[in-house]
Amino acid sequence: MKTNILFVINPISGGKAKLRIPALIDKYLDKEKFNANFLLTEYAGHATEIVEEAIAKDFDIIVAAGGDGTINEVASKVLEHRKILGILPLGSGNGLARFLNIPQNLKAAILLINQLKTEKIDSATFNNKCFFNLAGMGFDAHLSSAFSKDKKRGLAGYIKLSLKEVFSYKDEVYSINIDGVNYKRKAFAVTIANSSQYGNDVYIAPDASVKDGLLDVCIIKPFSILKLPVLSYVLLKGTAETSGMIEIIKGKNIKISRLKDGPVHVDGEPLKMGKEIQVTVNPLSLEVIVP
Numbered sequence: 158m159k160t161n162i163l164f165v166i167n168p169i170s171g172g173k174a175k176l177r178i179p180a181l182i183d184k185y186l187d188k189e190k191f192n193a194n195f196l197l198t199e200y201a202g203h204a205t206e207i208v209e210e211a212i213a214k215d216f217d218i219i220v221a222a223g224g225d226g227t228i229n230e231v232a233s234k235v236l237e238h239r240k241i242l243g244i245l246p247l248g249s250g251n252g253l254a255r256f257l258n259i260p261q262n263l264k265a266a267i268l269l270i271n272q273l274k275t276e277k278i279d280s281a282t283f284n285n286k287c288f289f290n291l292a293g294m295g296f297d298a299h300l301s302s303a304f305s306k307d308k309k310r311g312l313a314g315y316i317k318l319s320l321k322e323v324f325s326y327k328d329e330v331y332s333i334n335i336d337g338v339n340y341k342r343k344a345f346a347v348t349i350a351n352s353s354q355y356g357n358d359v360y361i362a363p364d365a366s367v368k369d370g371l372l373d374v375c376i377i378k379p380f381s382i383l384k385l386p387v388l389s390y391v392l393l394k395g396t397a398e399t400s401g402m403i404e405i406i407k408g409k410n411i412k413i414s415r416l417k418d419g420p421v422h423v424d425g426e427p428l429k430m431g432k433e434i435q436v437t438v439n440p441l442s443l444e445v446i447v448p
């Protein structure tokens with residue numbers, strides 16, 4: 158019997174046109190194994206609605222064709238209904254896909270789906286929202302919010318915007334409880350990492366694993382703007398653990414309190430949340446197609 162598979166394609170992710178994607182999938186997907194269908198998202202939040210309907214219509218594998226934001230919307234429903242997630246990395250950063258070694262080449266990523274090898278990975282919750290790659294607050298959240306309003310997606314858009322925003326950003330104070338131990342920190346950003354990277358091989362938590370049942374709480378310490386090149390180098394080289402600019406503490410149950418409500422991001426998507434954020438890991442809860 159063939160498996161019903163749905164490709165949820167985000168037409169704006171990664172800032173590249175997606176018109177040729179359905180034809181490519183049609184060319185390389187194994188028709189002996191799959192009945193394929195495609196849907197394009199029309200607005201933020203649409204992928205979640207599409208997946209809910211698809212699962213009611215007996216789709217067992219849902220492929221997020223987009224970036225981490227698209228994966229978040231699709232995987233939240235896949236997780237809830239215990240289905241299987243596939244990924245075609247078509248975002249600006251593709252953090253989770255890179256961590257999972259899913260090929261950035263589209264043909265290779267489609268051929269990978271044909272093999273149908275799956276593994277369970279950890280997911281996490283950030284208050285009431287699921288996340289699969291990274292979530293956080295501070296500069297990351299500020300940047301996600303600015304990026305979502307910017308017309309220019311893709312890597313170049315990120316870099317340009319980061320450089321513009323970093324000069325005016327003010328550090329905040331956080332009280333962080335990790336598995337019962339309290340830490341009070343002034344920070345540029347606090348990122349909770351399930352996987353190791355923001356995307357584009359920029360590593361905030363080089364030692365993180367999506368299979369260890371732990372989250373890496375990454376605290377970027379306040380720094381002089383003159384040290385921005387050093388921070389960039391540390392993130393690109395994957396040396397955060399030893400850099401002195403970033404403190405990383407692993408844990409399962411994390412509570413973060415800040416002085417006021419404000420922006421957060423969940424897999425790069427900007428949201429507003431209150432002063433208190435509860436973060437919990439759900440070990441090996443999501444089934445994903447992997448190499």
Ligand SMILES: Nc1ncnc2c1ncn2[C@@H]1O[C@H](COP(=O)(O)OP(=O)(O)OP(=O)(O)O)[C@@H](O)[C@H]1O
Nearest residue numbers: 170171198199201223224225226227248249250251
């Ligand atoms: N048709 C659409 N118009 C506008 N926004 C959309 C549309 N479809 C989906 N979205 C939203 O686009 C946002 C960005 O998607 P996504 O994160 O996949 O791409 P990206 O930000 O370019 O990549 P990455 O997260 O890997 O850096 C998501 O918040 C999603 O909800």
